[in-house]
Amino acid sequence: MAADKPLYKWVGTRTIRPDGHDKVTGRAKFGSDFSLSGMIHGRVLRSPHAHAKIKSINTSAAEKLPGVRAVITSKDFADQPSELAAAGEAMVNYKDMVRNVMAREKALYDGHAVAAVAATTVEIAEAALELIKVDYEVLPHVIDVDDAMQPGSPILDDTMVPVGMDAKGPTNIAKRVEFTLGDAAKGFAAADVVIERSYKTAAVHQGYIEPHAVVSSVSEDGQAQIWCCTQGQFMVRTFTAKLCGMPVSSIRVTPSEIGGGFGGKTVVYLEPLATMLSKKAGKPVKMIMSREEVFRASGPTSAGSMTYKIGAKKNGTITAVEAEIKLLAGAFPGSPVQPACMCAVAPYDIKNVHLVGYDVVVNRPKVAAYRAPGAPISAFGAESIIDELAKELGMDPLELRLKNAAKTGTKAAYGPTFRNIGYVETVKGAMAHPHYKAPLGPNQGRGVASGFWFNIGGESSATVNINEDGTAVVISGNPDIGGSRASLAMMAAEELGIDYNKVRPIVADTASVGYNFLTGGSRVTFATGLAVVEAARDAVRQLCERAAKIWEVDAEGVIWDDGHAKPASTNVGEFEPLSLAQLAAQAAKTGGPICGHNAQNVQGAGPGFATHICDVEVDPETGHVTVLRYTAIQDVGRAIHPSYVEGQIQGGAAQGIGWALNEEYIYNAKGRLDNPGFLDYRIPVASDLPMIDAVIVEVPNDRHPYGVRGVGEVPIVPPMAAVANAIESATGVRMEALPMSPPRVLAALDAARPKQAAE
C-alpha cells in the first residue's frame, strides 16, 4: 500500500469535512430542528397490545377538542395491493407498508400506530390521543422466532402463503430460501471432524441518537414539501406518494442533516402520517418520535436462531458446511434472511455448502435494515463454530481461516465468483499485528473472527457545476451519514485539479438532482462517488472544448492536467495552459455555463472483508466482560478519507460489541417491550470501550476509478463472534446466545464450574 510518491493530491488525505463547522457549533439543522410558520404538531396513538383485532376506532371526542385540526386512522389511507419495492438492501411490500404505518384490521405489535392527531400544540395533540376510543379484541401473541414456527402458534396473518415452500394451513413462515454449492453430504462423508451447534442472537436496535422527525406541508393545490431526517429523500418521496395517493411530481423532499441511521431510516414511518394530517388540516405538520416510540415502533434488526454443522479434514481443510438460519421479520415479512445466508460463510472457499433460511413473522415491530443486515447474525454462528473447529483440530484460528480463505476466483455459495478481493490480506494483517502476540493475564482471553459484506451500487446521479470564479459545486442526492460529502468533494477536486476547499458539495432535495437510491449498502462513496467522478469528467471534457475553441484547435488536441487545459502535444501548437478559473471566467463567451452531469445504475461494487481481534477479561464473580483491546483489519479498496474510514470501522466494531454484550429487546409476558429507553437498552458508553485500532488494508476495487469498496457495513459483522471466542479463550465456556450480559455469562460459568473442577 505504500507508494514512493503519492498517487493523488487529495484522495487519501485527511481534509476538514465541508459540513464540519456547522456540526461543531450547533448550526447544522437536523430533523427536529426545522420549523415553518403556521406549523401545527402531530402525535401518534399506539397499540398497547402485542396482537389485537381492531373492532372499531371512535375519534369524535378527539376531533371536538379545541385546538385539534385533524385526526387520521387507517381509513384515510387507501389499501395497497401486494407489490414489492426496494428499501435499503431489503424489499418491502406496499400492502404491508400501508399497514405498518397505520394498523388496519389488527394491531400486530406493542407500539403499532393506530391513529394520529394534529393540533396547535403538542399538549393538545397528546390530550386528544387520550380521547380516541379503540375497541380491541386482544389475541394470543408470539414473540420468539422458534415459537412462531411451532404448530399451534398464534398466527399473525391467516392469508399468508409462504414463498419457496409448501405449507399446510396457516403459518408464520413468510419465506424459505436455499443456497447450495456442491454436495454437503459428500463433504461431510469426507470429513475427519464434524461439529454441530445451535446459536441464538437477540433483536437489537440501530440506536441512532436522533429520533425520527418530519415536517410536511401540503398546499391547497396539492403540492407537498417534506423536510425529514432520512437515509433517502427519493425513497420518502416514492413511498409517501404511494401511500398518500399523490403523484411523485407533487412531492418535494428535502433531507435534513441526519443524526445516525445505520439502516433504520431507509423506510417511512411518520412521513405519510404528517403528509395526510397536513392535507386534512391545511397546515404544515411537524412530528417527532419520542425515544420510547423509536424503540417500540421503528425497526430493530432480527433476532436469529440457527444451527450450523461443519466438517473438516485433520489438515484443516473445511469440506462442508450446512446451516439452518431462522430470522424473525417482526410483524410483516422481510427479515434479512437472504443476505444472512449469502454472507454466512462467504469469507471461505468451501466446496460443499447447503444453507436454508426462514423468514418468520412475530408480534414485534417490523425489522428494518441494520448495518450489513443479517450478516452479523449468521456470522456469529459461523465464526463461533469455526473457532470450535480450530480448537478441535488444535490449529491456530487464523491459520485455519487462512487455509480456507476465499481468494480471487473462489466461487461463493451464494453464486458469484469473486474478482479481486482482500480477505487473505486481512487475515495476514491480523497475524502480523502486535496485538495477536501480546501477553494475556489471568481471566483474560483473545478471540478472532472474520466478516463479509457484498456491498451494493445502484442508481446514482450527480452534477458538477463550474462557477465563474473557478470554484465548483458538487450536487448529489444521498444524505451524508458519516462524511460522504468530504469524500465526494475530494474525488471531484482530484478530477478537476483544483483545491479541495474550492469544491462545495451539497446534498440536494428531490427536485434539484436526478434520482439517487438511498444511503445504504455502503454505496455512497462507491456508487454516488462514481457518478461524481463521471460528472467531473464531463465538466473537464467541456473545459477542454472551451480551450480548443479559444485556441482554434480540435478538442481532441486538448488534455486536462493538474487543473489546466494544455495542448496534447507540440503538434497541436504552442499555447499557454489555461486554468479552470480562466476558462470558467470566459464561459459565457465560449458557449455558456459549464455543467457536468452523470446518471447511471452503478454496478461493480467490490465485496468487503474484515478480520477482528478482541481481548476480554471476564470477572468470575459477576460474569461481567470487559473488552480490553480491539483491533479491526479491513480491506477498504481505497480509503478516500482515511479518518472517516477508520471512523466507520471503529463505530461498526463498537456497535457489534454492544450487540455482543448488552443489547436486546426484552418483552414481558404480555408482549410489551420492557426496555424502550437508553437506560435499560444499554448501548456502549465511552467508559465501556477501549481504543479501537482500525487497520486499513487497500486492495483496490478494479471497477471504481479510485478503487473504492463499501466500508461502513463490514465492521459490524465480526465482533459478536470475536467477543464470544475471546470469552471462551478466557474461561473455557462457550456462549451460544447473545447478548453475553453478566447474568448470562455468570450462569454459564456457574454451570461449567463443577465440570471444570472434575476435569
Add this chain to the structure above:
Amino acid sequence: MAKHHVSVTLNGEPTEFLCSTRQTLLDVLRDELNLTGSKEGCASGDCGACSVTVDGRLVCSCLVLGAECEGKSIETIEGMADGEKLHPLQQTFLEEAALQCGICTPGVLVAAKSLLERNNNPTETEVRYWLAGNLCRCTGYDKIIRAVMKTAAEMRGGA
C-alpha cells in the same frame, strides 16, 4: 395557567423568556429561544445530547425545568465559539474527525469543555468516565477521546 417569566444570562447575554410550568430548559432553548444546537435524543437524561451548563454545572437540559433557571447563567453549544474563532475543542474535533453524523457532537463538546475547565490534564479513563453520559452511536468514541486528550495537551501548552 399563566406562563412564568424567567430572566437568565444565556451565553453571556441577559435573556428573558416565558415558559409553561412543564417546559424543560431544553424545550425553552429549542422552542422559545430558537437555539436548536442542543438536541433531544431521549428526554430522560440518558443520552447527553442536550448537555448545557447551568451556573457552571454540567446538566442534561431535558432534566431541568425552564422555570427553575431564574437568575442562572446558562452556557450552550451556541456560546462555545468566540465569534468566528472556534473553541480549541471544536477545532480539534474537526481536525481529528471526532464526529460522524454530528447529532451528539454539541453535547459532547459542552461536556468536554466542562471537564477541561475542572481538569486540564485528564487521563484517558477520566475522559471516558466524564463522557460516559454522552452517547455516541457512530464513532465508537475512539476519535472523540483522542481529540479531547489532544486539546487538553494543547491548551496546557504542551504537545
